Amino acid sequence: xxxxxxxxxxxxxxxxxxxxxxxxxxxxxxxxxxxxxxxxxxxxxxxxxxxxxxxxxxxxxxxxxxxxxxxxxxxxxxxxxxxxxxxxxxxxxxxxxxxxxxxxxxxxxxxxxxxxxxxxxxxxxxxxxxxxxxxxxxxxxxxxxxxxxxxxxxxxxxxxxxxxxxxxxxxxxxxxxxxxxxxxxxxxxxxxxxxxxxxxxxxxxxxxxxxxxxxxxxxxxxxxxxxxxxxxxxxxxxxxxxxxxxxxxxxxxxxxxxxxxxxxxxxxxxxxxxxxxxxxxxxxxxxxxxxxxxxxxxxxxxxxxxxxxxxxxxxxxxxxxxxxxxxxxxxxxxxxxxxxxxxxxxxxxxxxxxxxxxxxxxxxxxxx
Numbered sequence: 001x002x003x004x005x006x007x008x009x010x011x012x013x014x015x016x017x018x019x020x021x022x023x024x025x026x027x028x029x030x031x032x033x034x035x036x037x038x039x040x041x042x043x044x045x046x047x048x049x050x051x052x053x054x055x056x057x058x059x060x061x062x063x064x065x066x067x068x069x070x071x072x073x074x075x076x077x078x079x080x081x082x083x084x085x086x087x088x089x090x091x092x093x094x095x096x097x098x099x100x101x102x103x104x105x106x107x108x109x110x111x112x113x114x115x116x117x118x119x120x121x122x123x124x125x126x127x128x129x130x131x132x133x134x135x136x137x138x139x140x141x142x143x144x145x146x147x148x149x150x151x152x153x154x155x156x157x158x159x160x161x162x163x164x165x166x167x168x169x170x171x172x173x174x175x176x177x178x179x180x181x182x183x184x185x186x187x188x189x190x191x192x193x194x195x196x197x198x199x200x201x202x203x204x205x206x207x208x209x210x211x212x213x214x215x216x217x218x219x220x221x222x223x224x225x226x227x228x229x230x231x232x233x234x235x236x237x238x239x240x241x242x243x244x245x246x247x248x249x250x251x252x253x254x255x256x257x258x259x260x261x262x263x264x265x266x267x268x269x270x271x272x273x274x275x276x277x278x279x280x281x282x283x284x285x286x287x288x289x290x291x292x293x294x295x296x297x298x299x300x301x302x303x304x305x306x307x308x309x310x311x312x313x314x315x316x317x318x319x320x321x322x323x324x325x326x327x328x329x330x331x332x333x334x335x336x337x338x339x340x341x342x343x344x345x346x347x348x349x350x351x352x353x354x355x356x357x358x359x360x361x362x363x364x365x366x367x368x
Contacts, residue, residue, distance in 0.1 A: 002207070006101060007059055013094040014052025014073070020045030020080060035084045048076040067106040074099055107229030108211060115199045115213050116366065122190040122197060122217060123163055123364045132160050134259050143270035145293050146261060152297030153258050153333045161257040161332075161361040164189040170354035172202065176346070179205075185354075186367055189253075191260040193217070194282045196250055214246060219283025221246030234310075241307040241314050247287045251280045252302040252321050255291075256334045256359060274300075299323055299335050308342055318343035329359045 023030040024042020051073035058066035081091040139147045171180040185200035195217040202210040212225040222237035254260040269277045279288040289304035306319035323335030340352040
């Protein structure tokens with residue numbers, strides 16, 4: 001509904017500019033504009049109307065470049081408003097409304113362009129290892145429960161998963177006791193290099209939203225969060241807490257692409273019949289976590305200690321991912337529904353519940 005209301009504002013505002021063109025052609029025809037409009041200025045009124053028509057079309061077809069054209073139309077429109085201020089000053093309100101929507105859209109487009117380049121970078125080379133099949137000889141050195149997991153999920157007998165792309169939906173909370181907000185996300189992994197890029201949009205109250213990007217590549221982490229695509233709330237990169245946190249996230253999420261358990265940067269150690277500790281070493285970053293499985297060999301949970309908070313206030317706290325459901329994609333059974341919980345001194349803080357709605361392996365192209 002809001003989309004069509006905004007489209008109507010664009011179209012009506014654009015059509016109103018035709019009055020200025022008509023005034024230049026037939027000076028006595030438009031009583032709403034008392035000032036004289038020359039023929040050259042009339043052509044500018046016509047051009048501005050056409051620009052708003054282009055904006056309207058680009059908005060309807062969801063072309064990301066609509067905001068660029070909208071900026072040009074707003075500038076031209078406001079120049080014209082000033083030229084006949086007494087009669088057209090109300091047009092400033094329409095231009096401000098358009099600007100309030102176009103600015104976040106422009107910021108979102110720039111953010112998506114940056115993230116897209118990062119995604120393409122980690123997916124650019126699909127490793128030859130993706131052609132190799134996982135065989136029994138590849139898993140026999142692992143703890144028995146990890147072997148059982150790889151057999152049960154279907155990884156044994158399938159190609160190694162060297163690139164992964166997936167889509168998620170779910171809900172998250174920003175702090176203990178706060179409201180839940182819906183989010184959607186896409187994520188890309190390169191398991192040969194232990195890298196990922198995750199980007200999300202979180203719906204906030206009153207039509208506002210957050211966009212965010214989490215990245216782990218070459219042993220370093222990076223995180224950006226922006227309000228309405230414009231106001232930076234978090235912009236961190238390559239600090240010890242963030243590097244270890246994003247590495248721990250990557251380690252936990254191999255439950256969605258199980259053959260990564262065989263990569264040389266992960267070492268396994270049996271704890272008991274249902275648990276095994278995994279240690280990930282990439283560059284100078286080393287992290288570990290405990291994987292727990294059901295007696296049948298399904299992934300059940302992952303637990304590690306991860307920094308909660310930021311800066312000097314960050315403290316290591318237990319961080320747990322739990323499986324809420326299993327589903328098969330391309331012959332591989334994964335925990336497609338999960339929840340993520342911090343165990344804090346004041347109590348458990350479940351901040352994320354997600355569902356994987358699509359996942360594809362060894363397909364290096366980005367989603368459309």
